Structure formats: structure tokens, C-alpha cells
Amino acid sequence: QSVLTQPPSASGTPGQRVTISCSGSSSNIGSHTVNWYQQLPGTAPKLLIYSNNQRPSGVPDRFSGSKSGTSASLAISGLQSEDEADYYCAAWDGSLNGWVFGGGTKLTVL
Amino acid sequence: EVQLLESGGGLVQPGGSLRLSCAASGFTFNNYAMSWVRQAPGKGLEWVSAISGSSDSSYFADSVRGRFTISRDNSKNTLYLQIISLRAEDTAVYYCAKDIGGLRGFDYWGQGTLVTVSS
Numbered sequence: 001q002s003v004l005t006q007p008p009s010a011s012g013t014p015g016q017r018v019t020i021s022c023s024g025s026s027s028n029i030g031s032h033t034v035n036w037y038q039q040l041p042g043t044a045p046k047l048l049i050y051s052n053n054q055r056p057s058g059v060p061d062r063f064s065g066s067k068s069g070t071s072a073s074l075a076i077s078g079l080q081s082e083d084e085a086d087y088y089c090a091a092w093d094g095s096l097n098g099w100v101f102g103g104g105t106k107l108t109v110l
Numbered sequence: 111e112v113q114l115l116e117s118g119g120g121l122v123q124p125g126g127s128l129r130l131s132c133a134a135s136g137f138t139f140n141n142y143a144m145s146w147v148r149q150a151p152g153k154g155l156e157w158v159s160a161i162s163g164s165s166d167s168s169y170f171a172d173s174v175r176g177r178f179t180i181s182r183d184n185s186k187n188t189l190y191l192q193i194i195s196l197r198a199e200d201t202a203v204y205y206c207a208k209d210i211g212g213l214r215g216f217d218y219w220g221q222g223t224l225v226t227v228s229s
Binding site for chain 1: 145147154155156157160169170171172205210213214215216217218219220221222
């Protein structure tokens with residue numbers, strides 16, 4: 001059971017906008033920033049969003065992040081087939097004194 | 111270019127021990143905290159341990175505390191994870207990851223090293 005809660009799956013058609021939610025608590029998302037990772041099959045995770053809504057250089061602006069209270073969301077607009085991957089949210093947890101991850105969301109592009 | 115290269119994984123019997131290494135290059139190693147994150151086959155990401163740039167602070171997930179030791183040698187730009195009393199549930203790909211700083215996440219990851227615990 002992951003500390004952060006994500007839906008196990010999401011889907012969309014090319015060109016659509018999809019959102020993935022991430023729910024936590026006051027000790028993690030409520031008091032620390034959220035980051036998002038994309039993991040393509042058979043590869044290492046890649047940072048997609050940090051500090052709730054910042055994109056590292058090279059990440060397309062189709063990807064955006066937001067946070068409100070103890071929840072966060074990742075939005076992907078203009079969905080492309082190459083976006084098919086697993087997506088994870090993460091945040092520092094001040095009570096556990098460690099990083100916590102969501103269980104991951106498998107995005108399927110139909 | 112930042113590179114993280116893990117090594118040391120392999121097949122180990124239950125109760126055995128192992129030391130994983132992560133060779134870093136392309137950045138000022140001692141300026142950044144580093145973490146180990148693992149992923150069991152077909153499962154999600156699980157943070158395991160972190161260490162500050164100067165090694166004055168280290169942190170562990172409850173699931174591994176007491177069996178895992180994290181360390182670093184800044185003169186060799188290398189991160190380590192010593193694992194003892196290995197269990198079947200420790201079977202996973204172990205990634206090392208570079209901290210951005212300020213608890214903002216991990217901006218670079220290694221390719222991972224597979225640890226399999228089986229008799």
C-alpha cells in the first residue's frame with residue numbers, strides 16, 4: 001500500500017488531454033512539493049515535473065503539474081502514442097523522514 | 111553530461127549480503143544528496159535510502175532500516191548501499207538517483223542493477 005494514492009490506470013486517444021491524480025496527506029503533499037516521473041517500459045524513471053509545476057529542460061510543455069492542499073495532478077495535453085508509460089508522483093514525508101511514491105498510473109494511448 | 115552507473119547486483123541466497131555501487135560523473139558529487147530507489151518485478155517505485163552530500167545525514171525506509179547501510183566516498187564520486195540479511199522481498203532493480211536539492215526530487219537516475227534473492 002503506497003503512501004500516495006494514484007489511479008492504477010488512465011487512458012486517452014491521440015490529441016486528448018488526460019489528468020492523473022495523486023492524493024496524500026499533510027505530512028507529505030500538504031507540506032512539501034510534488035514531483036512526477038515518467039517510466040517507459042524497460043527504462044529508468046525520468047523526471048517530468050518538480051516543485052509541483054516546474055518542467056526540467058527538454059520536457060515538452062504538453063506536460064504540466066499542479067497542487068492543491070494534499071492533492072496533486074499531472075496533466076498531459078495533445079496526447080501522443082509515445083506518452084504511453086507508467087507515471088509516478090512523489091514527495092518528501094516529514095513524518096516518515098523519507099521520500100514516498102504513489103503506486104503508479106499506467107497510461108494507455110488508445 | 112551527468113551519468114550514474116550502478117553495479118554489484120546479482121543472485122544472492124536468502125540471508126546473504128551484497129554491496130551495490132553507483133559511480134557518478136558530470137556534476138560536483140559532494141554538493142548533492144543521493145538516494146537509492148528500488149522496483150520489484152512488475153511493481154512500483156519504492157524509495158529505500160538517502161544520504162546528504164557530506165554524509166552527515168542518512169535516512170531509511172522502515173522496510174529496510176537495520177539491514178541496509180548507505181554511504182558515499184566523495185573522493186571517488188561513488189555511492190554505496192550495503193545490504194545484509196537479504197530476503198526474497200528485496201528482489202528488485204535498484205536505482206541510484208541524484209537529488210535536485212531542497213527536497214524537490216531526483217533529476218538523474220542510473221540504469222539500475224538487478225538484485226535477485228533466491229535459493
